[in-house]
Amino acid sequence: MTEQSQTKKIKWGIIGLGGIANKFANDLLTIKDAELYAVASRTQEKANDFAKKYGAKKAYATYEDLANDPNIDAVYIATPHALHKENAIMCLEKGIAVLGEKPFAMNAQDVDAMIAKAKEKNVLLMEALWTYFLPHYQYVLKELENKTYGNILKIESDFGFKKPFDTKDRLFNKAVGGGSLLDIGIYPIFASLSTLGMPNNIEAKATFFENGIDSSCHMVFNYGDDVKAYLKSSILEVFPTEAIFYCEKGTIKINREFHCPSTVTLISDGKEETIDFGYDSNIFGYKYETMHFNKLLQEGKKESDIMTFDFSRKLIKLLDDVRGIIKLSY
CATH class of the missing domain: 3.30.360.10 (Dihydrodipicolinate Reductase; domain 2)
Structure with a gap:
């Protein structure tokens, strides 16, 4: 048997089904050791349409229902920025590895909370800055x-x-x-x-x-x-x-x-x-970050050696610092 055939196929979920989620799902189909298993939107109709388009087995009308699916290994969070922390922590609590779209969260405090939860649950977490x-x-x-x-x-x-x-x-x-x-x-x-x-x-x-x-x-x-x-x-x-x-x-x-x-x-x-x-x-171009994440998951790693927690912390600090200078508050 080849090494590829011995590798466990990772079952992916996607939360938030907008434009970026479509690109991610398209590229996920090209990765041999991954499959799109479940998707979640705020409406059943949108979830059904997305699942049909990309061949997902499950379509959920709430993000919580997807997080409660015991068959999911990893989830890609593609919801609006303000929901990233809430969605990530929900999935980490269930032991699901999280690839969270950039910006990781709204501010450094939220990013710290996500990283702390990942460490508490001993679950892989990475910011999806695909570049x-x-x-x-x-x-x-x-x-x-x-x-x-x-x-x-x-x-x-x-x-x-x-x-x-x-x-x-x-x-x-x-x-x-x-x-x-x-x-x-x-x-x-x-x-x-x-x-x-x-x-x-x-x-x-x-x-x-x-x-x-x-x-x-x-x-x-x-x-x-x-x-x-x-x-x-x-x-x-x-x-x-x-x-x-x-x-x-x-x-x-x-x-x-x-x-x-x-x-x-x-x-x-x-x-x-x-x-x-x-x-x-x-x-x-989203397949490269996904292949890296899959490898980390297969090797039992809890943090990326490229997109490290330290790097994500520095990135969000810079965003916070700029926001402070220009007086942009949310």
């Missing part, structure tokens, strides 16, 4: 760690798109954590944290919609020796959505939609080389 696991991003991290082009001098990273204001859309709903910072500003912040670590200090300014959520956020992370990260997010205008690392002997540029499967351009000595990582056009 960390994409091959092109791992490649860039190694190039920067190896100082192939010397030390980083400056980072520029952005994420912006334009969408009509609509309070029925969770993105514009303050009650569930809407706004640009938590939803997409987290990606440029992640790019800086994962390469330069925690900044010495932060500058930030934002614009706001009438309901109090941020429509755009511009940040400068200062790292000393005049090393800076210029980061921005917006749901008012389209940005290149790139991550550019200016180094002493060259530049590494993650091209458009750097947080998704993308290409990397290396610029040095007046020459440019673009690397294509051969991503399968039939996937969205």
Whole structure:
């Protein structure tokens, strides 16, 4: 028998059946040691439709019913930001491993509570910041760690798109954590944290919609020796959505939609080389974090060695710090 055939197939559940859940479910179908076993929505009709579309065996009309299913090994939480803590702790209490969509929760206090519960129950918990696991991003991290082009001098990273204001859309709903910072500003912040670590200090300014959520956020992370990260997010205008690392002997540029499967351009000595990582056009890119999570679960690990609790704590602290500066409260 092959090692693959000896591996237990992990039964997955999904809580919250919006756009990201559809992408996750699509990619889950490509993983041999995993199956979509159950899904849960706030309505039976939506759960039934989603289950039919992706071949799930069970469809629940409440999140609690899914958490009470003893056959589920792992759950992907794709509900709005404000529900992440509540949903994660509910599943951890039942002994279900949790992959929780970013941002992990609304603030550092909530993240600490989730981690404490995972440790109490001795259950695997990980923040689903999928970019960390994409091959092109791992490649860039190694190039920067190896100082192939010397030390980083400056980072520029952005994420912006334009969408009509609509309070029925969770993105514009303050009650569930809407706004640009938590939803997409987290990606440029992640790019800086994962390469330069925690900044010495932060500058930030934002614009706001009438309901109090941020429509755009511009940040400068200062790292000393005049090393800076210029980061921005917006749901008012389209940005290149790139991550550019200016180094002493060259530049590494993650091209458009750097947080998704993308290409990397290396610029040095007046020459440019673009690397294509051969991503399968039939996937969205969520399978890489899921395969990592499956491996952790199969090996009995309780914490990721890539998306560590320490990293998640630092990421949410940066989000909290920026929110404090721009006076964004929920």
